[in-house]
Amino acid sequence: MRYYQPSAGDDSRLCVKTGGNAYDLTSANQNIREFRDLLRASSIADLTIDEVTERLIENLDPLDEDGEIEGLPLVADEVWAAGVTYQISEQAREQESSMPDMYLNVYDSNRPEVFFKATPSRVVGPTEDVGIRSDSDWDVPEPELAVVLYQGEIVGYTIGNDMSSRSIEGENPLYLPQAKVYDRCCSIGPYVRSADSLEDPHDLKMNMEISRDERILYEGETSTAEMVRTVPELVDCYTKHNAVPELSVLLTGTSLVPDDGFSLREGDVVDIEIDDIGTLTNSVTTV
Structure with missing residues (x-):
């Protein structure tokens, strides 16, 4: 469902x-x-x-609607994210960073990278604008499978866009919070697929398309099967020794990264599709 x-x-x-x-x-x-x-x-x-x-729904008639979904499927108390869970993410972090070895250590280590991403006020839904920082000159969307948790337990899955400033993070890894946490830094939606109705979160096709002035600038496709961590492993790291809120979202890592020469501009449109969940569409604005 x-x-x-x-x-x-x-x-x-x-x-x-x-x-x-x-x-x-x-x-x-x-x-x-x-x-x-x-x-x-x-x-x-x-x-x-x-x-x-x-x-x-036993006594309900079906709806006669097929319009654009404008609302957030849920308002999470907080959003967290995992990093360096795909090899392409490790490579991208190494290329942008002045300290590349640290990312190799994360990719191969027993402990995954899990970090705070957004409060409710920083999250936007489908059809809303995601943000790029005005003090950054290299900005990218990061398409991710997102896990929905209720009282720390997995109840569903949605799509997440972990907006990131690669120039700020690349300057110094300690700047990660500034590169990741800012106004309109995250979007989720448009659906929450119940965990019971999703056969395998580790075998989902994912693709991203970025367009500018109705011209496609980037297309990429991958699968969650490429993730080096499992969903339960990431959730365990997030919830262990941590007072998690009633309702939260955990992004599971970046699976597609545009070429180094690409940076988002105001007015660009980002489409992220994950099989069995839906398509998340956002335009871009400067914050």
Whole structure:
């Protein structure tokens, strides 16, 4: 099942796509207006979110809509991210950095790199603008499989864009927070695929397309099978010895990196698609 919010703002409601149809869960129960509400209901009922949903849609008619999704599928209390989980990410970090050996050590080490990425105010949804810093001259999107956690447990998957300043991080690894954490530094959506309905998060095709003035500048494709870490391993590192919030998102690492000569500009459009989840589209603005 894929959960989404078709619109943003006060008129938001939680919907689901399943079996080729879409249903408005809020119309079945006005207390379920966002993904967090469904998670709390499933916890109280001791059922999975899909089991709760099956009961809610029993007497509902399918929706007759196929428009653009504008709302965030969930508002996470915090977003974290993992780094150097794909070989291409290790190579890119080495090329940009004045201290390349440190990234090789992370890629081969027992402990993965996990770092804080964003608060809710820094996260945007589908169709919104992601940001590039005005004090950076080398900026890229980073397409990632994102894990959704409720009370530290995996409940679903979505798509994440970990916007990054390669020039700032490359200048000094200690500048990583400035390269990663800023206004509009992260986007997620448009759907949350329930964990129970996704057969294998380690075997998903992923592709990214970047266009400028309707001209494609970059196209790339990969698979989560290329990830050197497993999802449970990354989640364990994030949650261990850490008071995680009720609802959080963990990005699992960069799988596609544009060539060194490429940098995003204001007005560019980034499309990230992951099989069985959807396509996340964002335009770019300067912050």
